[in-house]
């Protein structure tokens with residue numbers, strides 16, 4: 384097989400560029416997650432998800448992001464295999480040389496992150512795309528609009544019955560203009576009866592529901608321990624790979640890497656912990 | 663002092679190797695690791711136990727780079743900034759077990775026992791580690807002015823003795839520290855500038871071709887280098903690589 388000839392440094396440059404983009408993305412993702420901590424019935428978070436789900440710039444970004452993650456993984460696995468082949472006969476004694484923390488684990492923390500990302504995608508992205516069933520919500524305003532568009536619906540027995548059921552079930556909380564906790568079947572019914580009402584996945588309550596289970600909280604925290612080790616090395620390493628490294632800046636870059644990693648990990652971890660504790 | 667030595671024995675490049683265990687006694691704490699091996703060989707020959715253990719060495723004063731051994735999981739053993747010939751037995755404890763292995767890398771095939779073939783390094787140097795200078799009379803020292811810090815950094819990089827400990831220490835058997843040093847000590851000086859772009863390209867291509875691994879910024883090389891070559895040289899190598907990739911084709915100059 385004739386693989387294209389890409390030099391080792393060039394491959395690594397792409398890993399670092401893409402990795403740097405992922406580092407920025409994580410910061411953005413973490414900030415958004417913190418919205419879940421607001422006790423606002425998911426207003427901020429839902430607005431944000433709505434924006435992310437409908438804006439076309441974000442859509443292009445999303446495809447780019449998926450491509451970047453794929454590129455990062457492909458290149459790093461390719462590098463890991465060629466690097467392994469560079470020493471066909473291994474040492475008998477384990478290496479006792481000092482190394483940068485996390486650096487020898489990158490491929491393993493990376494693969495574990497990949498597996499966890501798969502679960503994450505199943506839980507959220509697939510719901511967003513509509514492949515997996517989740518929990519949904521609809522705004523009262525949208526229902527009103529849909530009713531105006533089809534005045535006949537007001538006299539439809541089924542519509543009246545359905546809206547009655549929702550109202551009685553207490554899913555419409557006081558002071559909110561959203562109806563939460565709709566099931567997949569509810570959503571389908573709504574779409575059929577009132578096509579313009581536009582129900583959306585309810586990520587705020589889906590996330591809060593998930594984080595009410597201890598095993599999910601623990602699993603999530605373990606995920607971020609793994610990410611912690613990946614990032615501890617990744618941040619300063621990207622600078623070294625891009626040649627942005629010298630005696631003066633090295634300590635600053637190392638310090639920034641530690642600060643960045645702690646912010647990311649604590650920021651993400653705060654959500655399940657505080658939600659589980661009901662704070 | 664008394665030691666139990668587990669030494670890698672291998673008849674030739676194709677033979678299957680194995681560890682052989684030898685006991686040795688009456689070793690002075692002030693003797694070097696190679697002198698200890700000399701005493702072992704003397705014993706092996708005199709008592710007709712086995713063929714002497716082959717290991718590479720030349721200057722025995724830490725400047726030639728011949729004497730690399732992988733001792734208890736560390737190239738050049740349990741001391742920082744020294745070659746194996748400068749490693750002294752006082753860094754071990756009486757009664758220690760010592761595992762001695764050759765450098766392990768696809769690009770450094772074993773010749774015999776602990777001796778490996780480091781010709782790959784010469785090939786990398788031949789690919790681009792030179793400058794073109796006209797011969798003739800000695801130029802005036804002030805003709806080309808070089809800032810002190812550049813001269814110092816270049817000199818630090820030029821301290822590399824090509825021992826291969828960086829490759830041996832690296833989990834990827836990568837030669838980036840060596841190549842970084844060899845590119846840097848020329849790239850930092852005006853004399854090295856005309857060929858800078860070609861040099862980095864040729865040397866890195868050669869390095870890949872010879873089967874060395876890539877750098878994962880693990881820095882085991884920096885920790886084990888007897889000449890304490892710094893990781894900044896790898897960063898500079900990366901910078902030079904980016905510069906040559908985006909620079910214009912030299913044939914059009």
Ligand code: HEM
Nearest residue numbers: 399402403405406459489490493494497617620621624878
């Ligand atoms: C949370 C998302 C991720 C972020 C923010 C991230 C970020 C980074 C960064 C910045 C680097 C440093 C690049 C360099 O050394 O120059 C890196 C290296 C690496 N990443 Fe990731 N990464 C992520 C996910 C993954 C995944 C899913 C894998 C799966 C295989 C992976 C595998 C690796 C490996 C093996 C390296 C080391 C590459 C090398 O040194 O040759 N990463 N990552």
Ligand code: SF4
Nearest residue numbers: 822823825826828887
């Ligand atoms: S960089 Fe250091 S460890 Fe590598 S060959 Fe040169 S002197 Fe030896």
Ligand code: FES
Nearest residue numbers: 722726727729747
């Ligand atoms: S024998 Fe020359 S450096 Fe050790």
